[in-house]
Amino acid sequence: MTHSSQDKLVPSSIPGLGVIIMAAGLGKRMKSALAKVLHPVGGRPMVMYVLDIACSLAEQGVAVVVGHQGAEVRKVVEAVGDQVAVAEQTKQLGTGHAVLQARPVFSGGSHRKPSRYVILNGDTPLLTEATVRELLAMHDAQGAAVTLLTAVLDDASGYGRVIRRRRDEWLQGAADNAVQSIVEDKDASEAERAVREINVGTYVVDGEFLFPALDTLDPRNAQGEYYLTDIVQMAVQQGRTVSALRLRDIDEGLGINSRVQLAEAEGVIRRRIQERWLEAGVTMRDPASTWIDAEVTIGRDTVLYPNVTLEGRTAIGESVVVHSGARITDCAIGDRVEILDHCILRESQVEEDCHLGPFVHLRPGVIARRKAKVGNFVEMKKTELGEGSKANHLSYLGDATIGSGVNIGAGTITCNYDGYKKFHTVVGDGVFIGSDVQLVAPVTVGQGSIIAAGATVTQDVPKDALVIARVPQVTREGWAARRRALQSGQVPPPAPEVKAATSAKTVTRAKISTRAKASTSAKRAVKKKQPAVQRSKRR
Structure with a gap:
């Protein structure tokens, strides 16, 4: 950088x-x-x-x-x-x-x-x-x-x-x-x-x-x-x-003795800072609404849109684009990074060619490796997101090390806190994580594994494995209609047979299981009666 x-x-x-x-x-x-x-x-x-x-x-x-x-x-x-x-x-x-x-x-x-x-x-x-x-x-x-x-x-x-x-x-x-x-x-x-x-x-x-x-x-x-x-x-x-x-x-x-004089000095200092970076090759779409602290550094050909705030010791690389409403504090941002609207970044490192936002929240301790993507409404804390990895939608990733080329599905969260301690999550290279997955730390997901949507992962996953951890679907046909009828005081329609299977094979297995249970019950009843008959014959 x-x-x-x-x-x-x-x-x-x-x-x-x-x-x-x-x-x-x-x-x-x-x-x-x-x-x-x-x-x-x-x-x-x-x-x-x-x-x-x-x-x-x-x-x-x-x-x-x-x-x-x-x-x-x-x-x-x-x-x-x-x-x-x-x-x-x-x-x-x-x-x-x-x-x-x-x-x-x-x-x-x-x-x-x-x-x-x-x-x-x-x-x-x-x-x-x-x-x-x-x-x-x-x-x-x-x-x-x-x-x-x-x-x-x-x-x-x-x-x-x-x-x-x-x-x-x-x-x-x-x-x-x-x-x-x-x-x-x-x-x-x-x-x-x-x-x-x-x-x-x-x-x-x-x-x-x-x-x-x-x-x-x-x-x-x-x-x-x-x-x-x-x-x-x-x-x-x-x-x-x-x-x-x-x-x-x-x-x-100007000696500062009041809040009024403090505000006057603030305005002068900020104008000086803006002029310095404009002269150094930084583009500001609206300098008056761009707030840059004194210790910030910015690379040439960087573009700052209106209402951008750069605070503390933030270092911005070259050819970076920061869109409106972003607030970046004490961060290191690499070259050619694009930060979309309304992102909040603090004490984090974003390597070159990353893409962030909109509405991303990076809390202290985040490292986004080169070409990583962090998208809409994703929050991260003390997490390393590997090179080329993606967390594009509605996720929370905390206390985690995520390898390269990983896909984090929408709604995925790391469950890192048990009410007393924080625990770590490790995701290997090339892992595919489906939507709405919970990774209950401490847990490790091996390289190349696939975690199916809706899974709750509580145990370590070996390399190249498939994890499906969800309750079988239960469908009760007509249930909603009967509920509406009861609420309106009408006579509900008769309840059809409950279908608890998700496929023809599952239905077959369920029927076989039911018949087996019935057969077992009958045999037990025969066994209970048999000794009494035998005793009567002996007499």
Whole structure:
């Protein structure tokens, strides 16, 4: 199975750079029991987007500062690898206090002391690596102590304002983009609130300056917190340069603090994903209704019909056709597979040239080998369907290994659960199973065998055998007419002779059996009478 994706040049990490990610916030406006940074965007926790950037850039490691639901956040971020370390903010005392908790991560160990730090927020999943690299380039070019990312909004209410130097100051030699301070919205004056340039919350800070500046923070402000933004004014007071890069795409600066903002970010991420796969050679009949998670991969010449959902780490091969209403989660789909409407697939593997649907349900653990067919209203779980095998109609196959070239008749089920344990069913190559068959596990059906329609198989079947396991047909002629007559209060017609045989030979055998039974009964009666006669003769 081959996959295509947009070709990428993998940039190298930046020497001397450490990255700090703030992921400790409560996220009160989310109104959720889940930590804000763990809310999914495009199918993955939002903090993972920022973590990807951090791991790509940082030569000297990444520190993630956790707080609210720290154990859950830690579990997610530490799974990335040894490059990531976790620092804990036990009390929520502000952004400056949060960054200060990362100092032990960069003190000793295998990492050298970073020459500069990038500080990111865990709730900005739309930020791109290219923008952070541009921010770093500006910081280095201007020899700044602090460089921050900003955005200009039509409505800046609620955000910290970026206050630049006055015009008369920079005309005397100060840089045009020089920043004087950042003022939080609650602490801003009326004139400062009129400023539309806001602080996005992404910084590059000189390594020698950062932690000494944080040690001197003063929490005397409207919120009683240690503001990270105060280091900007400290740098200015020390005569250091503070630079700022304005975002060209303000979407990148969107910090998620509410469900509304979460939905906005979801829309942006999904548009980016769609555009990426369209450029890579994937056809979408209706991109707006096609949902593709961030970690999905899709091969070229694949066609996605409207209302298709691809989730998790699903990998779709080349020249695959997925029809409307399909939902595929954490699956591997081979080349040239066709998936018809309204199929649900989860944690399964479908090899090349298979045909599925409509209305197929593959539960975790299914393997459909190449050229297999799974049809209308078939459910499978922990089952391997062999190469070229077919289960086309109305079947349940669970905990089973099915060989190649097998035909599974309509209505066939594996009875794999006895109320306490699950048991396995094995069907050999080339087996033909008729309609409405029950395979009561544990059971093995040998290669090349034929199971007749309606059979209930409870014992192992040898190779090349025929199994017929059904009750003989009983036909009572006129029974339905008599029943209707009785229900309507009429006199029912006389009952004809019951026919319990299914063929002339069976009828003959039944008559012979009846006569034999009558003869045996007569002989027994004679034997019972004979001793009494003999006794009377002796007397």
